[in-house]
Amino acid sequence: MSALGRWSLWIGLGFIAVSVICIVLSFVPVAVVVGILGVVGLGIAGYDAIYNALDRAELRRRAARTRRDQAQGL
16 A cells, blocks of 8 residues: 555544544534545545555566466577
């Protein structure tokens, strides 16, 4: 996960925590806005994690293809 993904994850979790506290304190409009921002932050972090995982998988496939080609003498 990149630095942006980690940053988004922690900010999103923080916003979700603040949202829960606002719900407990009956600040519903604030809780809704902060909750939406938290979900957006978590969505960005999730997208970043998936993007990096797919990129690493592609690198592994390329490395395996190269090893296979070298073993066959191509």
